[in-house]
Amino acid sequence: MVDLQNILGFAYCSVCAMLRFLQEGCNLPAHAMVLCRIKGRSDVGTHYAGNVGNQAEGYMWNKSGRLFGTLLRFLAVMASTALLAGCASTISARVTSFQQWPADASGQSYRIVPAASQVNNLEFDSIADTVRAAIGPTGLVEAAAGSSPRFDVHISYDNPVTQTWVQRYNDPYLNDGWGFGPAFGGYYGGYRGWGGGIYMTPSVSNVPVDVYKNTLTVTIKDNRNQGAEVYRSSAVNVSAGENLLQVMPYLAQAVFDGFPGNNGQVREVEYDHRR
Incomplete structure (x- = not known):
C-alpha cells in the first residue's frame, strides 16, 4: 500500500x-x-x-x-x-490628440454641451456620465447649474462597420473573445491527454468578419478665448462585435490618457479587461 x-x-x-x-x-x-x-x-x-x-x-x-x-x-x-x-484579455485603442491647453486652466469649471440630436437622449446621457468620470486628469471641475463655466465640453461617438478578412483557429476555444485572432499562439498536446511537451500549431482559416470602429471624440473649447478649441482627442478601438457601450469606459479613459500630451500626438494605449 x-x-x-x-x-x-x-x-x-x-x-x-x-x-x-x-x-x-x-x-x-x-x-x-x-x-x-x-x-x-x-x-x-x-x-x-x-x-x-x-x-x-x-x-x-x-x-x-x-x-x-x-x-x-x-x-x-x-x-x-x-x-x-482569471486570465485577463486587453483592450487597445489608438488615440490622436491636439491641444493648445492654457496654463491657468487647473481648477476652472466646465460643462458638457450636447448637440441638438443629443438632447433628451438617454444613450448620450450615459456616455456623458462616462466622460465625467474620466475627465479628472484635466484638473477641471463641473460647473454648478446656472453658472457660466470657462470651458465647454463636446462629445461625439460612433461605431461604423466594414468587412475584412482575418485568420481564425478552426478550434473556437483557441480564439480570443474580442474577435481578432487566436488567444494563444498554439496549444500543448500529447500522450493520454496530458501534454507530452510537443508544441503543435492548430490549423487556421481566413474568414470574413464585420469590423466595428468604436470611436469617441472629446472636444474642449475655451469661452475666455472666444470659444477657441483648446483640446481635441479621439480614441478608436477596433472590434468584431457591436460593443461600443462596453468599450466606452476604456475609450473615455484613453482620450484623457497622458493629458494634455503633445500637439498632434498619435499613440496606442492598452488596458486590462477581465472576462
Missing part, C-alpha cells in the same frame, strides 16, 4: 506544476517546470508539467496509484478551469 503522505505530497506538487504551466500559458511558454519535495523522501524531484500524470515513481503505479491518477486528473482540471477563468 502506497504511503498516504507520499500520495498527497505528489498530488500537491503535480497540481502546483499544472498551475504554473497554465499561468505561464497566458504568455506562451515553451514548457513549465516545478521543483517539489515529496514528504517522507530525502531526494528532490524535478517534474515537467508535460509529464504530469504519465511519469511518476515506479512504486506509485500500483492499484492505489491508478486511483491517485484519477484524483490527480480531477484536481488538474479544476485548477485549469480556475486559472483560465
Whole structure:
C-alpha cells in the first residue's frame, strides 16, 4: 500500500506544476517546470508539467496509484478551469490628440454641451456620465447649474462597420473573445491527454468578419478665448462585435490618457479587461 503522505505530497506538487504551466500559458511558454519535495523522501524531484500524470515513481503505479491518477486528473482540471477563468484579455485603442491647453486652466469649471440630436437622449446621457468620470486628469471641475463655466465640453461617438478578412483557429476555444485572432499562439498536446511537451500549431482559416470602429471624440473649447478649441482627442478601438457601450469606459479613459500630451500626438494605449 502506497504511503498516504507520499500520495498527497505528489498530488500537491503535480497540481502546483499544472498551475504554473497554465499561468505561464497566458504568455506562451515553451514548457513549465516545478521543483517539489515529496514528504517522507530525502531526494528532490524535478517534474515537467508535460509529464504530469504519465511519469511518476515506479512504486506509485500500483492499484492505489491508478486511483491517485484519477484524483490527480480531477484536481488538474479544476485548477485549469480556475486559472483560465482569471486570465485577463486587453483592450487597445489608438488615440490622436491636439491641444493648445492654457496654463491657468487647473481648477476652472466646465460643462458638457450636447448637440441638438443629443438632447433628451438617454444613450448620450450615459456616455456623458462616462466622460465625467474620466475627465479628472484635466484638473477641471463641473460647473454648478446656472453658472457660466470657462470651458465647454463636446462629445461625439460612433461605431461604423466594414468587412475584412482575418485568420481564425478552426478550434473556437483557441480564439480570443474580442474577435481578432487566436488567444494563444498554439496549444500543448500529447500522450493520454496530458501534454507530452510537443508544441503543435492548430490549423487556421481566413474568414470574413464585420469590423466595428468604436470611436469617441472629446472636444474642449475655451469661452475666455472666444470659444477657441483648446483640446481635441479621439480614441478608436477596433472590434468584431457591436460593443461600443462596453468599450466606452476604456475609450473615455484613453482620450484623457497622458493629458494634455503633445500637439498632434498619435499613440496606442492598452488596458486590462477581465472576462
